Amino acid sequence: MIKLSKLSDYAIVVLSCLAAERGQLQTAVMLAQQTGIPEPTVAKVLKLLSKKEIVNSVRGVKGGYSMTRIPDQVTVTELIEALEGPISITSCADSEIESDCHIAQLCPMRGNWNKVNSAVKSALDGMNLSDLLLPVSPQRKGGRA
Amino acid sequence: MIKLSKLSDYAIVVLSCLAAERGQLQTAVMLAQQTGIPEPTVAKVLKLLSKKEIVNSVRGVKGGYSMTRIPDQVTVTELIEALEGPISITSCADSEIESDCHIAQLCPMRGNWNKVNSAVKSALDGMNLSDLLLPVSPQRKGGRA
């Protein structure tokens, strides 16, 4: 199905909240309330995003998260790789594990999915987070749409 | 991970055998032997491919499979959709099920993955089966590389 997990979906929602209040720190709990996504899940998403430095985390009592960049500066590739791991169409395609391919003796395309892979990747590189955020009225914390 | 299942992988392998003997009918058993992929799985792949008319099936004693077109005429999109179903990046993205999105009240990107989706899809539309087949020496049935 070529689909990615829900985490990426959640990430967009969470990031849109963060983007609406750029510069402000927001806690995982706040973001969970705003989005309706369960807190532990929000925390998970944020963790992944901070690992790739898409969001910045501040620990301690007045801590929270904020975006490190404006949405234009975040490519969809980055986003997806943060949440789903490296973009690879097949398990063979990524050149990590080549050993357990028991049909290798005849496999005539070994590595050819890579072409597809790069095609997809460059399509994704051409898009950024702001392409994904709807031109929606900015939501404020605690407010209702 | 954005990855597709092994079936697509197998499909390429099987199709390359078929492509090497264009016009000739080959049975599922023969293809299984050539590729090293287990017979029932080959049958499954072939079934999927014939449903989308990428291969042609002939029933009965002297039956078998052959390609309906030359590899250039088979887009990667077609191929993937035959084996994995419609290309959709997220479950929301495809406009079938919009109801079970419990975070819909705030979901600000509803439908925006579609942009990503089309980007991927058009990247895939631009490639065809012959891009995936290595310029490998034509393999003959029963022969060894």
Add this chain to the structure above:
DNA sequence: ATAAACCGGACTAATAGTGTACGGATTAAA
């Protein structure tokens, strides 16, 4: 009639993904 070959669906086991919980580390403030 028989046997070769595909058709369609259903079934089981394995794998991956989803969501949650828990103990630990860090830091502002009392």
Add this chain to the structure above:
DNA sequence: TTTAATCCGTACACTATTAGTCCGGTTTAT
């Protein structure tokens, strides 16, 4: 210095998807 808020990391149970197989049915050349 103690406390509480907050992020960090790992591990775990539950669920859904995928992989691979099997079986009974249909078609057709001999």
